[in-house]
Structures are given as structure tokens and as C-alpha cells.
Amino acid sequence: MTAHLPTTETARDLIEGFAFPFPTDQYRYSTNVEPARTPVVTPTGQWGDAVVDVDSEYRHELAERERILAADPSRYAVLDHMRPACWDTMITLMRELALARPDTMSLEALGGGAFVWTNRLLDVEQRFTLADESTLPMEPLRYIATQVQEDLVLLDQRDDDLWGDAGVVTFAADWSFGFDVGMNFLEIHGPVPRLRQTGVITRAREFIMRLQPGQVYRRTNWTLTIGRRLDVSTELYPEWGPDRPMIQTVDDETFGRLVHLRTEVQHLLRLPESGGVLFLSRTYLLPFADLATVEPWRARTAAVLADLPEDMADYKGVISYRDRAVAWLEARAPS
Amino acid sequence: MSDRIRLVVTAIDDDVPGIRTLTLAAADGRVLPDFTPGSHVVLECDGPANAYSLTGDGTMPTTYSVSVLEVPAGAGGSRWVHGLAVGDPVIALPPRSMFAPILQGSRHVLVAGGIGITPILSHLRSAVRWGREVELLYAYRDGRGAHLDEVKELAGDRARFFTDRTSFAESLAATLADQPIGAHLYTCGPAGFMDAVVETATALGWPPSRIHLEHFGVEALDPGEPFQAVLADGRVLDVPSGVSLLEALEGAGLDVPQLCRQGVCGECRVTVRSGVPLHRDLFLSAEAKAANDSLMCCVSRAEGDRLEIDL
Amino acid sequence: MSPPIELTSVPSWAVAPSVPPADLTGTTFSVFAFGDAAEQVVDAWVGALAPSPVAVHHPSGTGAADLDADLATARVGWRAMLVGPLVEVLTLRAHALAKGLADDEIVVATTSTSLRPVRCVHCAADTVTTAGIGETTTCVCCGLELLVYHHVSRLQGVFLGFQVDAERWEGPT
Numbered sequence: 022m023t024a025h026l027p028t029t030e031t032a033r034d035l036i037e038g039f040a041f042p043f044p045t046d047q048y049r050y051s052t053n054v055e056p057a058r059t060p061v062v063t064p065t066g067q068w069g070d071a072v073v074d075v076d077s078e079y080r081h082e083l084a085e086r087e088r089i090l091a092a093d094p095s096r097y098a099v100l101d102h103m104r105p106a107c108w109d110t111m112i113t114l115m116r117e118l119a120l121a122r123p124d125t126m127s128l129e130a131l132g133g134g135a136f137v138w139t140n141r142l143l144d145v146e147q148r149f150t151l152a153d154e155s156t157l158p159m160e161p162l163r164y165i166a167t168q169v170q171e172d173l174v175l176l177d178q179r180d181d182d183l184w185g186d187a188g189v190v191t192f193a194a195d196w197s198f199g200f201d202v203g204m205n206f207l208e209i210h211g212p213v214p215r216l217r218q219t220g221v222i223t224r225a226r227e228f229i230m231r232l233q234p235g236q237v238y239r240r241t242n243w244t245l246t247i248g249r250r251l252d253v254s255t256e257l258y259p260e261w262g263p264d265r266p267m268i269q270t271v272d273d274e275t276f277g278r279l280v281h282l283r284t285e286v287q288h289l290l291r292l293p294e295s296g297g298v299l300f301l302s303r304t305y306l307l308p309f310a311d312l313a314t315v316e317p318w319r320a321r322t323a324a325v326l327a328d329l330p331e332d333m334a335d336y337k338g339v340i341s342y343r344d345r346a347v348a349w350l351e352a353r354a355p356s
Numbered sequence: 357m358s359d360r361i362r363l364v365v366t367a368i369d370d371d372v373p374g375i376r377t378l379t380l381a382a383a384d385g386r387v388l389p390d391f392t393p394g395s396h397v398v399l400e401c402d403g404p405a406n407a408y409s410l411t412g413d414g415t416m417p418t419t420y421s422v423s424v425l426e427v428p429a430g431a432g433g434s435r436w437v438h439g440l441a442v443g444d445p446v447i448a449l450p451p452r453s454m455f456a457p458i459l460q461g462s463r464h465v466l467v468a469g470g471i472g473i474t475p476i477l478s479h480l481r482s483a484v485r486w487g488r489e490v491e492l493l494y495a496y497r498d499g500r501g502a503h504l505d506e507v508k509e510l511a512g513d514r515a516r517f518f519t520d521r522t523s524f525a526e527s528l529a530a531t532l533a534d535q536p537i538g539a540h541l542y543t544c545g546p547a548g549f550m551d552a553v554v555e556t557a558t559a560l561g562w563p564p565s566r567i568h569l570e571h572f573g574v575e576a577l578d579p580g581e582p583f584q585a586v587l588a589d590g591r592v593l594d595v596p597s598g599v600s601l602l603e604a605l606e607g608a609g610l611d612v613p614q615l616c617r618q619g620v621c622g623e624c625r626v627t628v629r630s631g632v633p634l635h636r637d638l639f640l641s642a643e644a645k646a647a648n649d650s651l652m653c654c655v656s657r658a659e660g661d662r663l664e665i666d667l
Numbered sequence: 668m669s670p671p672i673e674l675t676s677v678p679s680w681a682v683a684p685s686v687p688p689a690d691l692t693g694t695t696f697s698v699f700a701f702g703d704a705a706e707q708v709v710d711a712w713v714g715a716l717a718p719s720p721v722a723v724h725h726p727s728g729t730g731a732a733d734l735d736a737d738l739a740t741a742r743v744g745w746r747a748m749l750v751g752p753l754v755e756v757l758t759l760r761a762h763a764l765a766k767g768l769a770d771d772e773i774v775v776a777t778t779s780t781s782l783r784p785v786r787c788v789h790c791a792a793d794t795v796t797t798a799g800i801g802e803t804t805t806c807v808c809c810g811l812e813l814l815v816y817h818h819v820s821r822l823q824g825v826f827l828g829f830q831v832d833a834e835r836w837e838g839p840t
Contacts, residue, residue: 051621051622052621052622052639053615053621054615054621055615055621056617102459102460102461103459104486105459105486106459130416152485152486177459177460178456179458179459179460179565180565220641224622224638224639227638228621228638233450233451233452233453234389234390234391234392234414234450234451234453235389235390235450291392291453293390293391293392293414293415294390294392294393294414294415294482295392295459296392296393296453296456296457296459297459
């Protein structure tokens with residue numbers, strides 16, 4: 022078996038902070054953007070009050086990112102012209118981290134473009150000067166990726182389009198950032214069924230191109246993942262692909278512990294100095310076993326999965342075990 | 357449109373005849389929202405709101421600066437600015453960027469005509485900060501050149517100044533004929549001036565992707581004309597200029613589904629019973645707009661003075 | 668199951684041979700022509716652009732060195748026009764884009780689309796194959812059987828390929 026069977030119980034804060042992605046019993050692609058920084062209250066707790074989220078997986082996920090980057094450097098890329106946008110991103114995320122965790126993190130401006138970044142969770146105190154790479158241990162985008170759990174994609178706006186010209190993506194759900202670097206917005210989304218036909222993706226592009234500094238929006242996306250595996254990139258498909266047939270052979274208890282509802286909370290911000298757009302994607306994984314203990318989540322997830330059209334189920338890679346997932350969830354309905 | 361910024365005039369500079377430079381600070385003294393080089397800000401004044409380019413530094417700014425040419429025959433915005441005094445309150449909408457420097461550019465040719473120097477000045481500032489290769493051609497009427505000292509200080513010998521049309525036209529053509537691949541052209545000025553710049557560039561084979569214009573008009577959504585919305589129960593709501601139909605409906609206690617409040621997500625679609633909507637959204641297809649039987653109430657308004665809706 | 672190609676990142680000229688007219692909005696031109704079938708297109712373009720001077724190259728390699736040489740002295744107004752089989756023009760276009768040329772400064776014509784370059788997303792090697800979109804080919808490097816996907820990287824000039832039969836489970840290991 023390749024999937025990692027969790028040996029411990031899911032940490033309390035991962036259940037309380039889980040971003041449940043389904044507002045209704047039917048899921049279709051939509052331009053489901055909404056203003057960020059507003060908490061969403063759920064049956065277990067809440068999520069969404071901060072743009073960047075630090076939870077009990079912080080150190081573990083950052084270590085995981087380093088391991089992935091060491092094994093495959095193509096998960097990080099910066100086209101030359103994105104240098105100002107990388108600085109913009111680093112400063113923006115340091116401010117957001119300080120807002121989210123004022124008890125342990127701060128960004129202090131010392132004047133003349135000098136700053137000091139403090140992160141007591143990682144024992145970091147870093148002095149640096151804006152636009153001077155020699156004052157940081159590494160390039161600014163790469164550096165901030167050692168401080169946030171979010172995956173980062175920077176979009177350049179030019180020629181009436183958006184271009185994915187830089188990023189650090191270690192927790193991709195079945196796409197390859199390294200392959201997509203330098204593509205425009207419609208090209209990046211070309212493989213996703215229905216997006217173009219329904220106009221969803223062109224509207225999203227228009228919306229993002231009009232985004233102004235200071236405005237922050239968010240949306241969610243979701244899929245199912247077998248095992249608590251953050252890196253389900255296309256690159257590693259030979260590793261995680263066999264989990265899909267495997268999951269059909271396991272007993273019910275293992276099924277519930279292995280199959281995870283995966284939510285990506287995605288934030289969009291305009292970077293003020295460079296004019297670029299920062300796309301943040303934070304991945305949350307919740308085992309079905311935990312999901313099923315929250316009745317509204319259990320019932321809704323079963324309904325959404327049962328209703329999902331074939332092409333969407335196929336693209337999300339859940340088609341082979343969707344029926345089992347629905348049956349598993351329905352069997353746990355309160356009698 | 358609840359995110360208006362309350363400003364106060366902290367300084368006025370009338371050194372250049374007919375051009376007034378305003379320095380504005382937050383009424384509560386706080387740092388103002390960041391802005392991208394080339395951004396403009398919409399100031400609310402008597403009559404229609406006007407957009408003015410921000411000339412200062414956009415990173416954690418404590419003041420906004422705008423320079424306004426007096427247009428006696430204009431719509432009134434410039435006369436209003438020229439009537440302001442230090443200490444007067446000014447309401448602004450947050451800065452909007454529609455004329456940003458192209459990060460990919462390896463060289464930036466800035467061409468300003470008259471008061472069109474204003475957004476170009478913030479481009480120049482950003483180019484200096486990031487070490488971008490830059491060149492500026494600035495044409496103005498003798499004695500009427502705004503920000504001359506600032507431009508000279510920032511650009512040094514990379515700026516050239518023109519007060520007669522012939523030498524400007526010759527220099528422009530020579531400059532545009534000799535730019536390496538990777539260069540981008542930015543121009544701002546009166547419409548006729550920009551037309552001439554674009555015409556020169558196009559004749560020299562410049563592709564559209566390398567030519568960037570800043571129009572003075574408000575490309576952001578303007579506050580719109582006031583109208584009345586008639587509800588299904590017969591109630592009549594006033595929708596003043598600067599207030600969206602969605603805000604008016606919410607104010608009347610209606611719970612309208614909504615998400616983005618920018619005409620994109622499609623949540624706040626409202627059925628129209630009579631009257632003609634003024635569509636300003638990105639959601640409805642051209643067909644759906646032409647049908648005139650629904651509108652996105654967060655941004656769209658009425659073409660006339662009344663709109664009957666199914667709510 | 669591929670969606671309509673115009674809704675993907677695959678350029679239409681990568682699916683079927685396609686010859687657009689010369690770009691008359693430029694002022695100086697370089698043509699990079701690959702293979703005998705390109706000659707007819709070169710003649711048509713040079714004729715249409717007359718009397719503007721056109722530098723015509725017949726690169727023996729990828730053409731990157733020829734393009735770099737012209738680019739070094741080119742001024743805005745220059746157009747790069749590429750014509751030849753898909754593999755060659757896709758590769759040279761990627762190089763031109765990486766060098767900062769804009770889409771509206773590059774004209775691409777394909778004389779043949781029967782071979783396409785496929786990037787193995789698992790080992791990063793490129794395989795040139797006759798397999799069409801939605802068909803499979805064997806990676807020349809790692810040997811995995813790759814699905815040729817309806818996704819093209821403009822900067823790398825390749826189709827995406829990933830293992831077609833990864834979802835196999837042969838029992839507990």
C-alpha cells in the first residue's frame with residue numbers, strides 16, 4: 022500500500038478549522054469568489070478570518086515543502102521579470118502573517134527600505150533591505166515559502182491577460198506547476214472541463230484583472246485525496262495513481278481513515294508595487310472518518326458526490342471510487 | 357462603495373499657471389492604501405466625479421498628490437479643485453490601476469503631453485527604484501510645464517523636454533525608430549497628442565502589446581445617475597448617485613444573494629419587470645444584456661429614471 | 668476524451684498545418700524556415716512583404732542562434748516569422764518568447780503536424796512521437812507509457828505527457 026495510513030487521531034484544530042467547501046447539495050464550477058477576511062462559522066468551528074493560516078501542521082508542512090523542493094526543484098520557478106513581484110509578495114505575506122499571528126510574528130519597518138521580520142514559531146529574526154537580494158538568505162519568493170503553508174502563484178498582468186510567471190507549488194492537486202510556468206490564464210485552465218464553455222473562466226480572468234490593491238478575495242476548490250498526501254502533483258502520479266484502485270479493495274474502516282475531503286482555500290490579492298496578482302492556495306485535508314462525525318457535512322458530501330456529472334468526476338479523479346464513497350457516507354447516516 | 361477614503365487638503369501648489377497640485381492626507385492621519393505606479397484616484401466633487409493620476413510614491417503612502425489642469429469650460433471638476441483651500445475635506449474612492457508599468461519590459465519609453473506628465477511621473481519613480489532602463493519625452497506649453505524639477509531630478513539626462521511641436525515630433529519618431537526588442541511605450545496626454553504618438557509608433561511597426569495609453573476619463577465604474585427602483589410590493593426606493601441598487605435593496609431590508617459585489621460572480625441577478633437596465637457587469641452575456649429582463653444589481657443601474665424589479 | 672481544441676492551450680496550428688499571411692504591420696522581418704515544404708510559404712511571405720527587406724534563414728539546428736543574432740540588432744517593429752514542421756516551430760517559438768518577443772511579433776506557420784514533442788512530466792525527458800492527442804507513446808528516457816495530453820507549454824514548446832496506466836493496483840505490496 023502506498024497511501025500513508027494515519028496512525029494518530031486528527032488534531033482537534035484541523036477539524037475545528039476545516040474549510041468545508043460545499044454550500045449546497047450540488048457542485049458545479051462557478052466564479053465563486055467572495056471578499057476575504059470574513060470568518061465562516063461551521064458546525065465544528067470556523068475558518069477564513071485570515072488570508073494566511075497557521076495551524077498545528079505548520080512545521081510539518083514547511084518541512085514537507087522543503088523535502089519536495091529538494092527532490093524536485095521544478096516546483097519553484099521565477100521568470101526574470103517577476104523580481105519586483107517576488108519582493109511585493111514577500112512583504113505582503115509578512116504583513117498578513119503578522120496580522121494572523123500577532124503573538125509570534127511581526128514585520129517592522131526601520132526606514133530607508135530596511136525591515137526586520139520576526140517569526141518566533143521558527144526562531145527567525147531576519148533583517149533585510151527591500152530590493153536588495155543580498156540581505157536575504159535566498160530569493161524573496163523562495164524565502165517566504167519557508168514561512169507560509171500556502172502554495173504561491175504570481176500572475177503577471179500584461180497584454181490584457183494574466184500570466185503564471187512565478188510560483189512555489191509543492192501541494193498541487195493533479196497539475197504540474199513546472200509545466201504551466203509562463204502560460205496565460207486560459208492556457209493554465211485549459212485541461213479543466215466545462216470552464217470555458219460556461220464562461221466561468223473568462224469571467225474569473227476579467228475579475229482578477231480588475232482587482233485593485235487592498236482588495237482580497239477568496240474562493241474554494243475541492244477534490245478527494247487518498248491518504249494525508251499534500252503532494253498529489255501530476256509529476257508523482259505513478260506514486261499516488263495506484264491508490265485509486267487500491268482504495269476499492271480496503272475494508273470500511275480503512276476506507277474512512279484513508280479517503281480525505283481536500284479543500285483548497287484560494288486567496289487573490291493585487292500586489293501594489295509590481296501590479297502583479299498573488300494567488301494563494303492553502304490545502305486542508307479531513308479524513309472521511311472525521312467528516313462523518315459531523316452530520317451536515319456527511320449528508321452534504323454524500324449528496325454532492327452522488328450528483329457529480331461523469332466528466333467532472335473523471336477530471337477530479339474520483340470516478341473509480343465515487344460510488345463506494347457515496348455508499349460509505351450514506352451507511353453512516355443517523356438511524 | 358463604502359470604502360471611500362476621507363482626505364483633507366494639506367498643501368496646495370499653484371506655481372505653474374493653470375495647474376494646481378494638491379497634497380492630500382488621510383483625515384485620521386493614517387497611512388493611505390498602497391497603489392501601483394500609473395494609478396488614478398477618483399475624487400468626489402460637485403457634479404460628476406473626476407479621476408486624477410497619483411504622482412507620488414505608492415508604497416505605504418502618507419499623502420496622495422494630484423495635479424489638476426484648470427479647464428474653465430470643463431465639466432466642473434477642475435474648477436472645483438481650483439477652488440479648494442488647505443484644510444478642506446475631500447472624499448476619494450480607493451486608487452485604481454489601469455496603466456501599470458510592464459514588468460517584462462527591458463526598456464520603458466515614457467511620452468508625456470502637458471498635464472499627462474502626472475501618471476508618467478509615478479512610472480519614472482518606480483523605474484528609478486527598480487533600476488529599469490527608462491527614457492522620457494515631455495512636451496508642454498512654454499511656462500506651463502508641471503513637475504519639471506521633479507522630473508529632472510529623477511530622470512537626469514534620460515529626460516528630454518519640448519516646447520515646440522516640430523522638434524518633439526522629430527525626436528519622437530527618431531526615438532521610437534530605435535528601440536530594442538523588449539521596449540514598451542507609455543503615453544499620456546490630450547487625446548490628439550496620444551493619437552499622434554500611437555500613429556507614429558504604429559507606422560514604425562510597434563505592435564499593440566508594446567503600446568500603453570492612459571485616458572483621463574474614469575474607466576472605473578462611475579457613481580452613475582440617480583434613479584428609482586419599484587419593488588414587487590409597490591415600494592419605491594431611491595437609488596442615489598454613488599449608491600448601488602444592491603446597497604439600496606439591502607438598506608430597505610431585502611436579503612439579496614451576493615458575493616463579489618463587482619458584477620462578476622452572478623449571484624445578485626435581479627429580474628426586471630419594466631424599465632431599461634444600464635448593464636455594467638461582466639457576468640451577463642451580450643444576449644442576456646440585450647434581453648433587458650434582468651440585471652446584476654451590484655453594479656448595474658437604470659438607463660432611465662425608473663426600474664421595476666421582481667423583488 | 669478531449670475538449671474542443673480551441674478551448675485548450677494547444678494552438679490550432681499545432682493540430683493541423685496552417686499558414687497565416689505575412690504580418691504587414693511590421694517594418695523589418697526575419698523568416699526562419701525548416702524543410703523543403705516551407706519554401707512555398709517563404710516565397711509567398713517575401714512576395715507579400717516586398718519591397719521590405721526580409722532576412723531568410725534556413726537553420727541547420729534549432730534556429731535559436733540565428734534568432735538571437737537577428738534579435739541582438741533588431742528594433743521594435745521587427746517580426747519573427749517561423750515556418751516548418753510542428754516540432755521545429757514549436758521549439759523556436761518557445762525560444763523567441765523566452766527572449767521577450769510578444770505574441771503579436773511572432774507569426775507561426777506549420778507545414779506538417781504529424782510529429783509532436785511530448786514532455787514526460789515524471790522524468791522531464793522529451794519524446795518526439797507520431798502519437799496524436801489522446802493517444803499514447805513510450806517515454807524515451809524512463810520507459811513509462813505516456814498519454815499525449817491536450818496541454819501545450821508555450822515556454823517549453825512541448826505537449827504534456829503523463830503515465831497513462833498509473834491507476835493499476837496489483838494487490839498489497
